[in-house]
Amino acid sequence: MTDPAVSVPALRVETTPVAQFPSLLPLLDGVKPLVFIRRGDGVAGLGEALRLEFSGPDRIRDAAAAWKRIVAAATITDPVRLSGSGLIAFGAFSFADESARTSVLIVPRVILGRRDGVSWVTRIDGAADTVGATPLGAEYRLLFKPGALGPDAYRDAVATAVQRIQSDEGLSKAVIARDKVGRLPEGADLRRVLTELALGYPDTWTFAVDGLIGSSPETLVRVKRGTVSARVLAGSVGRGADAESDHAAALALATSQKDLDEHRFAVQSVLDSLRPHTPSLVASELPFTLKLPNLWHLASDVEGTLADGSTALDLVCELHPTAAVAGTPREAALAEIGSLEPFDRQRWGGPVGWVNADGDGKWAIALRSAEIAADRTITAYAGAGIVAESDPERELAETTLKFRPIVEAFG
Numbered sequence: 210m211t212d213p214a215v216s217v218p219a220l221r222v223e224t225t226p227v228a229q230f231p232s233l234l235p236l237l238d239g240v241k242p243l244v245f246i247r248r249g250d251g252v253a254g255l256g257e258a259l260r261l262e263f264s265g266p267d268r269i270r271d272a273a274a275a276w277k278r279i280v281a282a283a284t285i286t287d288p289v290r291l292s293g294s295g296l297i298a299f300g301a302f303s304f305a306d307e308s309a310r311t312s313v314l315i316v317p318r319v320i321l322g323r324r325d326g327v328s329w330v331t332r333i334d335g336a337a338d339t340v341g342a343t344p345l346g347a348e349y350r351l352l353f354k355p356g357a358l359g360p361d362a363y364r365d366a367v368a369t370a371v372q373r374i375q376s377d378e379g380l381s382k383a384v385i386a387r388d389k390v391g392r393l394p395e396g397a398d399l400r401r402v403l404t405e406l407a408l409g410y411p412d413t414w415t416f417a418v419d420g421l422i423g424s425s426p427e428t429l430v431r432v433k434r435g436t437v438s439a440r441v442l443a444g445s446v447g448r449g450a451d452a453e454s455d456h457a458a459a460l461a462l463a464t465s466q467k468d469l470d471e472h473r474f475a476v477q478s479v480l481d482s483l484r485p486h487t488p489s490l491v492a493s494e495l496p497f498t499l500k501l502p503n504l505w506h507l508a509s510d511v512e513g514t515l516a517d518g519s520t521a522l523d524l525v526c527e528l529h530p531t532a533a534v535a536g537t538p539r540e541a542a543l544a545e546i547g548s549l550e551p552f553d554r555q556r557w558g559g560p561v562g563w564v565n566a567d568g569d570g571k572w573a574i575a576l577r578s579a580e581i582a583a584d585r586t587i588t589a590y591a592g593a594g595i596v597a598e599s600d601p602e603r604e605l606a607e608t609t610l611k612f613r614p615i616v617e618a619f620g
């Protein structure tokens with residue numbers, strides 16, 4: 210970021226309640242959509258009033274500090290007082306410290322919100338943009354091809370990780386991803402993809418921030434009026450073809466020691482990061498099975514009361530990367546990922562979400578997602594948590610299922 214001491218703008222922020230938006234998606238900019246919704250509720254943005262860029266190991270810490278300065282200088286009128294009204298910034302952060310992909314906080318010129326039957330518009334510095342649905346652009350389809358780590362190379366990478374985990378006491382779990390690439394037609398209306406994702410995966414966070422687009426089932430952290438919560442996912446199996454085999458798949462997952470181990474590492478990493486900030490952190494003793502259209506996941510909800518006034522971004526900084534996307538222990542897992550994945554994950558597996566002026570916010574882990582580059586190349590990623598008992602063929606099949614939301618929404 211440029212020297213913040215010199216460049217903190219005094220944003221004038223005004224929220225007004227409006228007639229209910231039937232849906233936020235038709236109101237978006239189809240080429241540069243900005244949105245974070247679940248089951249139709251959430252926030253969207255038009256244009257950019259402010260864009261802050263960060264990189265390197267301190268990218269999230271720098272963003273958290275910059276946001277506090279922006280908020281302190283802003284004048285906010287917000288009669289709506291709901292989650293997402295008033296001043297917010299959308300954000301997306303790279304997975305890796307050394308990523309070439311820039312991390313961002315974006316304050317749109319106009320913010321649109323919808324929650325519990327109430328809708329609102331927030332204008333920054335009196336922005337006069339019209340808010341209204343525009344016709345969808347032409348239909349398109351694109352095919353994804355294997356990227357830098359194709360299916361055969363992925364199996365080999367998983368086998369190498371398994372060997373290392375079995376022989377090295379310093380590594381228990383590593384999440385290894387592969388990539389697929391495609392090319393977006395010029396001027397493609399991304400609202401088509403977002404609509405597919407939101408309708409197909411209604412219980413996930415559907416998002417588009419600065420070219421990062423997807424539908425993630427995993428809540429990295431949510432801060433709301435002094436409480437903190439997270440939904441940790443790790444351990445997966447494909448849905449069965451009929452009711453009986455589907456039930457059997459869920460049961461097998463819930464009783465699989467390999468998946469329970471994989472899950473335990475992920476929950477532990479979240480508890481370790483949050484515990485210093487809350488005296489009352491509760492997680493269920495056993496995970497539950499979460500049903501998505503493509504997969505069953507082992508899931509645990511974690512909740513607590515915040516004792517130290519941490520903002521959502523402060524906690525994002527502590528939590529990232531959890532063992533659901535990196536592994537255990539964190540440093541050894543990151544080294545393993547670095548040696549086995551021949552690509553930059555960009556912002557896949559990183560935090561994506563929003564923060565408001567009180568420090569409340571909702572952040573997902575950017576899974577089931579793709580990055581769109583300036584030249585319209587799209588790179589999608591999917592990974593799997595590798596532990597000592599992992600089988601390369603099964604992990605490859607799991608990544609195919611995890612690619613499904615993105616591949617089908619663009620296809």
Ligand SMILES: C=C(O[C@H]1C=CC=C(C(=O)O)[C@@H]1O)C(=O)O
Nearest residue numbers: 443444445533576591592593594
């Ligand atoms: C790494 C991914 O998922 C993570 C989240 C849920 C389940 C996971 C698993 O079972 O491996 C992964 O930890 C992905 O979606 O590409």
